[in-house]
Amino acid sequence: MFVGVGASRVRDMFDQAKKAAPCIIFIDEIDAVGRQRGAGVGGGHDEREQTLNQMLVEMDGFEGNEGIIVIAATNRPDVLDPALLRPGRFDRQVVVGLPDVRGREQILKVHMRKVPLAGDVEPSLIARGTPGFSGADLANLVNEAALFAARGNKRNVLWSSSSRRKTRS
Numbered sequence: 001m002f003v004g005v006g007a008s009r010v011r012d013m014f015d016q017a018k019k020a021a022p023c024i025i026f027i028d029e030i031d032a033v034g035r036q037r038g039a040g041v042g043g044g045h046d047e048r049e050q051t052l053n054q055m056l057v058e059m060d061g062f063e064g065n066e067g068i069i070v071i072a073a074t075n076r077p078d079v080l081d082p083a084l085l086r087p088g089r090f091d092r093q094v095v096v097g098l099p100d101v102r103g104r105e106q107i108l109k110v111h112m113r114k115v116p117l118a119g120d121v122e123p124s125l126i127a128r129g130t131p132g133f134s135g136a137d138l139a140n141l142v143n144e145a146a147l148f149a150a151r152g153n154k155r156n157v158l159w160s161s162s163s164r165r166k167t168r169s
Helices: 005-020 047-060 101-112 123-128 135-151 161-168
Strands: 023-027 068-072
Touching: 005 023, 005 047, 005 068, 101 123, 101 135
Parallel strands: 023 068
Antiparallel strands: none
8 A cells, every 4th residue: 555545535535526416425434544543553644544634624625515425334433533523524423223123033034035944944033032133243143054054064054953052153
């Protein structure tokens, strides 16, 4: 990586957004560049901090009537630089919590469509036994169950007590 490339890409992204307005810029895992400054090596001049600084400059440089909405997602809001959360930047937060039992069942059904299931697989029972699981956790659970079945040369994913124990660890 060349120094300054991240900052230049941020400039380019905002320039493209201005040309394409109205539009939405979505930044996934903003914590990768938006961590609190001064916490890393490099005396505050590392690539990540330069990228963050450029993002802050760009967000300060446009008006709300330009037709650009900037949305970001993170699993770690606690590590974000406070400057990102100031008014006019990311000043509104929408917390998306973990799914409830009905949500987990629906998520399981989506991921289970991709794998052949035995008759003993009941998404509602699995959902009740997975409190605290995220959508990614549930996708991984189904994937691990499919891998477990494949390793056992099974055509279908079983949900017997033995496979349940092995896939939940």
